Amino acid sequence: MKGLSRASLAEVEERFNAVAGSADLGTLADELFAIADLLDREHGLRRSLSDPARPAGQKAQVVQVLLEGKVSVAALETAVAAVSAKWTRGGDLADALERLGVVAAAAEAEAQSRLDDVEDELFRFGRIAASNLDLSRALTNPASPEAAKRELLVSLLTGKVAPTTLRLVTQVVLHPRGRSLENGLTDFGQLVAAQRQRLVAVVRSAIALSEVQKQRLAAWLRTSYGRDVHLNVEVDPQVIGGFSVRIGDDLIDTTIAGRIEEVRRRLAG
Structure with a gap:
């Protein structure tokens, strides 16, 4: 706004x-x-x-x-x-x-001490939907009845995610309001993170980060941005060496592929 x-x-x-x-x-x-x-x-x-x-x-x-x-x-x-x-x-x-x-x-x-769960679950569900074409179609098809979409979400998520996660995913799916499913979940995830005045960082790495690595990265980002940062880690085999971190419009790219691309841009310029 x-x-x-x-x-x-x-x-x-x-x-x-x-x-x-x-x-x-x-x-x-x-x-x-x-x-x-x-x-x-x-x-x-x-x-x-x-x-x-x-x-x-x-x-x-x-x-x-x-x-x-x-x-x-x-x-x-x-x-x-x-x-x-x-x-x-x-x-x-x-x-x-x-x-x-x-x-x-x-x-x-937050009152139920499940705010971290909700952040993680919104991110993971967005990735699952993005990688499963049949699921994405079932949830975004405008011709599909709302009742069918709601029933599908209940069967998939009840007992597996926090009630708040189910509530928010249901709102995005049934009332997209011009947003894609992925963008809607991202927007809601950022609002959830703001409940603690935290930034959200999407981390892409070829392999899963250990807890120690995630803690160190979060601490470094907190120092750099002056605010707590919630990490959403996405394992991507296409990443070659290192990892990338995106916070809003900021991109921190330590991958080999990213360095190669930077060299190409400089040579082209």
């Missing part, structure tokens, strides 16, 4: 933080996802509630009529704060509510 929407998001997050403490966080996450999904489906409603020229009080009243008694007080107050704010574009309103749903789910995982 940019400009006006970024400032509005900060205001809504402040209200969310004030009401989420006493809420059932899993339920709150589901309710915020449902409200975001409603706005995505009902284009006229979204345009009306995100119209900056319409008085905030009128928009808040519409939300109260629609949602009061159907969602928790925390979800209702968060939604009222969201529609009362001003957004650069209409889609930012739904984006903000979905984002806060992810934050609520991550807070629940």
Whole structure:
């Protein structure tokens, strides 16, 4: 988000933080996802509630009529704060509510001491889906019923991942909102990591790193970036010597292949 929407998001997050403490966080996450999904489906409603020229009080009243008694007080107050704010574009309103749903789910995982599990599981499921064409098609086919996708996810993940992971994967699959499955899982993974103000590093190596190696790499990255860094390690046999680390737009490439490519670029220049 940019400009006006970024400032509005900060205001809504402040209200969310004030009401989420006493809420059932899993339920709150589901309710915020449902409200975001409603706005995505009902284009006229979204345009009306995100119209900056319409008085905030009128928009808040519409939300109260629609949602009061159907969602928790925390979800209702968060939604009222969201529609009362001003957004650069209409889609930012739904984006903000979905984002806060992810934050609520991550807070629940943190309270259960499973935040690390959720980060790892989102990353691993994304890699599994990317490497399994049949699974990817089953989960992303727009003609496939939502019920069938949900049932598939439940059969694959129940008892094998944290409940928060299943909740977040289900949201990405059933409501992609213009994202690919991989990008949606990556976006959610970054929001989960931000629950502890951590960066996410994707490490590619030809062989699995030992725990000692991962601890040393994490410590070095923490010193370099001034923040804790969560490592998602991907074993890639195509990597020749060394490893690469990507954090956002930054790439640290110590592989032999990377060095060869750098030499080629310099010679070409």
